[in-house]
Amino acid sequence: xxxxxxxxxxxxxxxxxxxxxxxTNDGIIAVAGLALGLAGAEIGPFSAQLIVLISxxxxxxxxxxxxxxxxxxxxxxxxxxAAEERRLMERSPDEEMTELADWFTGRGVSPQTARQVAxxxxxxxxxxxxxxxxxxxxxxxxxxxxxxxALRAGAAFLIGxxxxxxxxxxxxxxxxxxxxxxxxxxxxxxxxxxLSALGRARFWSTTLRTxxxxxxxxxxxxxxxxxxx
Numbered sequence: 001x002x003x004x005x006x007x008x009x010x011x012x013x014x015x016x017x018x019x020x021x022x023x024t025n026d027g028i029i030a031v032a033g034l035a036l037g038l039a040g041a042e043i044g045p046f047s048a049q050l051i052v053l054i055s056x057x058x059x060x061x062x063x064x065x066x067x068x069x070x071x072x073x074x075x076x077x078x079x080x081x082a083a084e085e086r087r088l089m090e091r092s093p094d095e096e097m098t099e100l101a102d103w104f105t106g107r108g109v110s111p112q113t114a115r116q117v118a119x120x121x122x123x124x125x126x127x128x129x130x131x132x133x134x135x136x137x138x139x140x141x142x143x144x145x146x147x148x149x150a151l152r153a154g155a156a157f158l159i160g161x162x163x164x165x166x167x168x169x170x171x172x173x174x175x176x177x178x179x180x181x182x183x184x185x186x187x188x189x190x191x192x193x194x195l196s197a198l199g200r201a202r203f204w205s206t207t208l209r210t211x212x213x214x215x216x217x218x219x220x221x222x223x224x225x226x227x228x229x
Contacts, residue, residue, distance in 0.1 A: 017199035020156045021191045023063060027160025028191070029214045031056050032184040033221035035164045039177045040225025048176075052168040056161040064154030071146035078131075078140040085130045096130060097122045103133050163187045181218065188214050 034055050038048040089096045100118035105111055121129040131137040139145075163183035171179045192210050196203035 012198050014198065014200040018195060018201070020152060021195045021199060023153045023156035024160035024191050025188060025210060025214070026063070027056070027059060027157035028163065028184055028187045029217050030059055030157075031161035032164035032180055032214075033218050035168050035180045036177060036218050037221035037225035039173075039180070040222040041228050042225075045173050049168050052165055056158065056165050059161060060154045060158040063157040064150045067153040068146060068150035071141055071149050072143075075141035075143070075146055078137055081135055081137065082127065082131060082140055085134075086127055089126060089130070093122065093126075096126070100126075100129060100133065160187065160191070177222070184214060184218060185211065 031052060035048070035052050038051060043051070085096075097118045100121060101111070101114040104114035104117055109117070131140070163186070164180050167176060167179040167183050188210050189207060192201075192207035193203060195201045195206050
């Protein structure tokens, strides 16, 4: 069981974990901050519950839309670059193979070895090699991956916002501020632990940084709400 869990963890891309935890933290801080701001402004319970619930859903939809637009823009750029590289490879394959060899030579590979590697890559999937080495594109973004990334981002925001939403919906007004703050701190600590375990980040530095930013934001929104009360 432990070995299987270790193999599963190694297959996870740390960059994907960091991105998802960022979206989750956004949901925690944004919605908890709004809830505390409403509490500071002494907004009535029903209005506060409605506003917080709507902000959670609207925030998730906004993150989904932004991520989808970003991923689709990446897809269009990748397709344009791939089409241009394909055209160049068909028009002047020797020049493109020389570019590959020069890329390896520039990183310390001997010219003879670099030429051999470039020849073998060009004989296989030369286009993928050109895209990865010249542009850093490991895989052209597909529609499926774009929608998947957008759905994951929106879901991460929504999951992060659940704690503040539940505190607003089910905790009495007298204790709502304290419970919202505690919920946010616990949630940010959990995301920091996940980030350190799967995203190759240091637990204490990540936790202290995340809590520092989160608490400063929550204190600011609560103070703003009191000023506007």
